[in-house]
Amino acid sequence: MVKNKKAIIILIAIMAILPIFIKSKVVLNAIVLLLIFATLGEAWNIITGFAGQTSFGHAAYFGIGAYTSAVLYFHYEISPLIGMVLGAIIAAIIGVVTSYPTFRLKGHYFAIATLAIAEVIKQLFISWRYVEGATGISIPILPRSATFMERIIYLQFNEKVPWVYISLFLFAVVVFICDYLENSKMGYYLKAIRESHEAAESIGINTTNYKLYAMIVSSAISALAGSIYAQYILYIDPFMMFSLEVSMKIVLLTVLGGIGNIFGPIIGAAIFIPLSEFTRMKLGGSGTGIDLMIYGALIVLISVFQPKGIIGIVESIRNRSTKKKGGEGEVEALTRN
Amino acid sequence: MLKVKNLNVGYGNVPVLFDLSLEVKQGELVSVVGSNGAGKSTLIRAISGILKPYSGEIEFMGERIDNVPAYKVVEKGIAHVPEGRQVFGKLSVKDNLLLGAYTIRDEKIINARLNEMYELFPRLKEREHQKAETLSGGEQQMLAIARGLMSNPKLLMVDEVSLGLAPVIVERVLEVLKVISKDVTVLMVEQNVQEALEIADRAYVIQNGRIVMEGPGEELLESDMIKKAYLGL
Numbered sequence: 001m002v003k004n005k006k007a008i009i010i011l012i013a014i015m016a017i018l019p020i021f022i023k024s025k026v027v028l029n030a031i032v033l034l035l036i037f038a039t040l041g042e043a044w045n046i047i048t049g050f051a052g053q054t055s056f057g058h059a060a061y062f063g064i065g066a067y068t069s070a071v072l073y074f075h076y077e078i079s080p081l082i083g084m085v086l087g088a089i090i091a092a093i094i095g096v097v098t099s100y101p102t103f104r105l106k107g108h109y110f111a112i113a114t115l116a117i118a119e120v121i122k123q124l125f126i127s128w129r130y131v132e133g134a135t136g137i138s139i140p141i142l143p144r145s146a147t148f149m150e151r152i153i154y155l156q157f158n159e160k161v162p163w164v165y166i167s168l169f170l171f172a173v174v175v176f177i178c179d180y181l182e183n184s185k186m187g188y189y190l191k192a193i194r195e196s197h198e199a200a201e202s203i204g205i206n207t208t209n210y211k212l213y214a215m216i217v218s219s220a221i222s223a224l225a226g227s228i229y230a231q232y233i234l235y236i237d238p239f240m241m242f243s244l245e246v247s248m249k250i251v252l253l254t255v256l257g258g259i260g261n262i263f264g265p266i267i268g269a270a271i272f273i274p275l276s277e278f279t280r281m282k283l284g285g286s287g288t289g290i291d292l293m294i295y296g297a298l299i300v301l302i303s304v305f306q307p308k309g310i311i312g313i314v315e316s317i318r319n320r321s322t323k324k325k326g327g328e329g330e331v332e333a334l335t336r337n
Numbered sequence: 338m339l340k341v342k343n344l345n346v347g348y349g350n351v352p353v354l355f356d357l358s359l360e361v362k363q364g365e366l367v368s369v370v371g372s373n374g375a376g377k378s379t380l381i382r383a384i385s386g387i388l389k390p391y392s393g394e395i396e397f398m399g400e401r402i403d404n405v406p407a408y409k410v411v412e413k414g415i416a417h418v419p420e421g422r423q424v425f426g427k428l429s430v431k432d433n434l435l436l437g438a439y440t441i442r443d444e445k446i447i448n449a450r451l452n453e454m455y456e457l458f459p460r461l462k463e464r465e466h467q468k469a470e471t472l473s474g475g476e477q478q479m480l481a482i483a484r485g486l487m488s489n490p491k492l493l494m495v496d497e498v499s500l501g502l503a504p505v506i507v508e509r510v511l512e513v514l515k516v517i518s519k520d521v522t523v524l525m526v527e528q529n530v531q532e533a534l535e536i537a538d539r540a541y542v543i544q545n546g547r548i549v550m551e552g553p554g555e556e557l558l559e560s561d562m563i564k565k566a567y568l569g570l
Binding site: 188189191192194195196198199200201202203204205206207 | 385387406407408409410411412416417418419423424425426427428432435436437439440481484485487488
């Protein structure tokens with residue numbers, strides 16, 4: 001646990017120093033997106049990696065977060081900082097309302113339900129005039145003369161660097177929450193539910209409640225990431241926010257990095273986001289989806305050879321080196337998570 | 338202590354138990370035996386609140402529990418060791434046990450229980466930091482029982498303890514249950530009829546969702562019907 005905390009701090013420190021050396025807007029853009037998606041991966045990890053309830057519809061909460069802050073700003077000029085918080089609350093409520101009945105479904109059926117819910121929400125937003133329907137919302141841009149204070153309140157910056165720090169801040173907070181959660185009692189209850197639903201109930205865990213708590217945290221975090229994303233891109237529409245592609249990206253990058261591990265999402269995002277940005281730049285419109293193809297191939301390889309993801313590969317290498325040291329190695333390998 | 342009266346339970350539209358009644362008294366070790374599909378596990382699941390009965394009463398320590406959700410039944414003092422062990426495979430042996438103490442808030446009591454379990458099952462102490470999935474079948478069954486006992490139950494319900502275990506191991510697990518039954522009332526469900534009747538104070542025989550015989554374990558062992566139907570004698 002202490003080891004984890006140290007590693008997290010080192011990781012965040014490195015990310016914080018990066019903008020000093022990197023001047024390229026392309027790279028900085030990739031870092032911002034990487035951090036936003038890593039945050040989403042962490043959120044997804046709570047409900048799927050810890051609690052074992054596979055969600056294929058996390059784009060729904062991401063989109064709701066983005067739309068809440070954008071709509072409030074667009075219609076009423078309410079600061080996105082407030083919009084973000086409201087978005088997180090609304091996403092959590094929708095998470096609870098939709099999950100309460102669907103948590104009765106097990107395994108694949110729950111996953112299919114989440115997929116369907118995200119799709120339903122997308123269709124609603126497409127035909128909902130108040131949120132500008134399929135045209136999407138262009139967030140009003142501040143005039144060039146805007147003061148620094150205004151820029152903070154309305155969360156708009158012309159430079160990339162502030163965005164690196166905003167997304168890094170959110171990611172850092174979320175990682176610490178996840179680390180705390182993993183080692184808290186609730187973390188163990190969620191893992192018990194993942195390992196055996198019936199046994200968890202038989203020892204007295206109120207499984208429905210704990211799954212709902214996990215969903216609340218997970219959807220609220222996803223919504224925060226969504227608001228940040230909307231303010232960064234300054235344009236959202238239902239097709240990009242609620243798309244299956246976003247849901248899948250979240251799933252795939254976490255699986256690639258290592259599901260159920262707090263470093264999984266950041267590792268997965270660090271590989272996936274630069275890859276998709278690169279193919280997008282080099283191949284343009286005709287190349288859309290190439291990144292997903294490469295990614296699909298990676299996932300196939302990972303699930304065949306190391307289902308625990310890249311983290312699993314790292315661990316097995318580390319275990320092999322400790323085994324060489326002698327007698328205790330075997331036991332060590334078995335006890336290490 | 339536990340009274341089941343005219344219980345009707347099933348899955349959806351498929352009824353499994355019909356007007357089933359049984360009783361477990363304080364300090365007893367009661368076995369419910371029967372073949373595959375007789376409804377043994379359904380009975381246990383109904384008592385522990387995982388399944389809601391269609392009709393009938395389940396009373397524990399003078400309190401109706403047939404409409405209490407599963408997680409609250411544990412608080413009332415009933416522990417359920419589920420069929421097929423179902424240990425939390427990716428968690429350590431110790432974490433499995435600690436999770437068993439979910440309903441206890443006092444850390445001191447939890448630690449005391451933990452030590453008692455290690456005394457009862459020294460094997461678990463040896464492997465306390467190992468992942469539960471790396472244990473052998475017999476050890477996992479011991480872990481599942483110990484996990485059930487961690488909540489300091491008044492009644493321990495054990496579902497199909499012999500499932501997938503070698504005969505030698507089954508005997509050892511049952512011996513342990515016999516020892517446990519000195520302190521805790523035990524209700525076990527088994528298809529391994531011979532062994533289950535040997536250790537039981539009293540036993541019930543279920544066939545097609547109905548109780549067809551009851552009495553002291555040894556008496557049932559002697560009965561012609563049991564000999565013919567289950568023991569092949």
